[in-house]
Amino acid sequence: MLSRRAVLAGGAAALAASPLVARAQTSPPTVLKIAPREIVVNGKSASVYGISQPDGVFGLFTDVGKPFRVRVENGLDKPSLIHWHGLTPPWRQDGVPGISGPPIPPGGSADYDFPLTFGGTFWMHSHEGLQEQLLLAAPLIIRDQRDRPDQQEVVVLLADFSFTPPEKIFEDLQKSGSMGGMAAMAAAGAGSSQKMGGAGMKMGTAPAPKTAMGGMKMGGSAAAAPAPDLNDVKYDAFLANLRTLADPDIVKVEPGGRALLRIINGSSMSAFHIGLGALDGELIAVDGFEITPIRGRSFPVATAQRLDIRVSIPPGPGAYPVLAQLEGERRQTGVVLVAGKGTVARVPDLAAAASPALTLDLERSLRATKPLAQRKADRVHTLNLTGEMAGYIWSINNVVWNKDVPPLAVAKGERVELVFVNQTPMSHPMHLHGHEFQVVDIDGYRFSGAVRDTILVPPNRRVTVAFDANNPGYWALHCHLLYHLDAGMFTTIRYV
Secondary structure (H helix, E strand, O other), X not given: OOOOEEEOOOOHHHHHXXXXXXXXXXXXXXXXXXXXXXXXXXXXXXXXXXXXXXXXXXXXXXEOOOEEEEEEEEOOOOOEOEEEEOOOOOHHHOOOEOOOEOOEOXXXXXXXXXXXXXXXXXXXXXXXXXXXXXXOEEEEEEEOOOOOOOEEEEEEEEEEEOOOOHHHHHHHXXXXXXXXXXXXXXXXXXXXXXXXXXXXXXXXXXXXXXOOOOOEOEOOEOOOOOOOOOOOOOOOEEEEOOEOXXXXXXXXXXXXXXXXXXXXXXXXXXXXEEEOOOOXXXXXXXXXXXXXXXXXXXXXXXXXXXXXEEEEOOOOOEEEEEEEEEXXXXXXEEEEEEEOOOOOOOOOOEOOOOOOOOOOHHHHHOOEXXXXXXXXXOEXXXXXXXXXXXXXXXXXXXXXXOOOOOOEEOOOOOEEEEEEEEOOOOOEEEEEOOOOEEEEEEOOEEOOOOEEOEEEEOOOOEEEEEEEOOOOEEEEEEEOOHHHHHHOOEEEEEEX
8 A cells, every 4th residue: 555644744845845854865764653452451352552663662762952753654544643742843743633734544654853852751642533542652752861871761651441442431421421520519519410610601710719728619618629520431450561460560670779760641531649669769850841859659640741750779689569559549550670689579459548539739849940931921811621520521611622612812922821720520631732831820829830741630729830832833732631632621722
């Protein structure tokens, strides 16, 4: 079959004279092929997708300062397209069907070429339909000065897995909604309509007054907020590097050495607590961007977020599980670091007790080492996260995304603040494409927080992020819970 090339870097005529194309002719691109693959989960074979290089390398590992010169080949029998999560490419190369360009047809390919100006832990995943649920994701690691020669790199890609086809999962959610969410709304006095967020909410509407605990009042009541709705999808397994704890990924490390854990939450709907067990950890970056280090043995990670954790391995032989426990449950997955001739014992897939829901406690303490320049916002958009559990409808400002929804107004060169106000009983990890942003406010507490690309907004909370409009184009902004995105919690930003 003749390969059809989808050129995403711009119009064909414009690219004909582009220096990027001229360089590509003398420097061959790294090929990433999307293809079906078989894995074994809980003793059963499963057909999923993958993206790897011809030599079998899973994803992409490169260095800051090098060009991102990649060719994606679609080996599936259906269209696909890959998004470079956390990078800031020209918008035509961002990998969002219908926004940055068309999907790659079966048997076709697409070329990408842009500079890498910052390093860190990122990832790639399909933005076509529900393919991400079929594990079409991989690490995207850009090494920089943080990658010391005296430390070993350990990449851990987390995923949630179901033998049920994703289309059936979504259909069942639309038929039944979330029972946990409906119970939470009833407890909040939301009434029989199960609608979240006032019908009259418009862009820029002021948030509800804060309670003494820093949350938002619901239904005019000052009572404590109900427990959040967690884990709408009941998964068959949770994976770390495509394995369960029944047969975990065993990573050899040097006794007395150091390791940099690159934790990537590539799940579709799940948030975790990362537990280091006997190891002391130092969190040095979130979403690829450096922070003032924070020491600990447990760190939360929402869907699509990443953690860089530096650990010191004790001298002598030993085995050290690094576990990811699902929020609100006992279920867990993970990898095992083995030093020397350490003995690996079976790690149960159920923790001793259920974990709590993720909060913003750690987020409030994070401080970027390279924050955005101090500057007053030129423009502020308030984005109310809304929805209806009946029918499993999710929206922003009570508008379910469709192609007729106008983009948020932004002008090149502006400092823009996005105020996320969660009026639903579920947490939403909100992701902005094409830009990094800085967390600058949580429930009225103003501070110079972490630089990120994905921020968790728990129920009844208000989180403000700031970004500089320095990458013109047409960009997606959405909840990174896959079925929330597909149900309509999505919008766009466009400027030239």
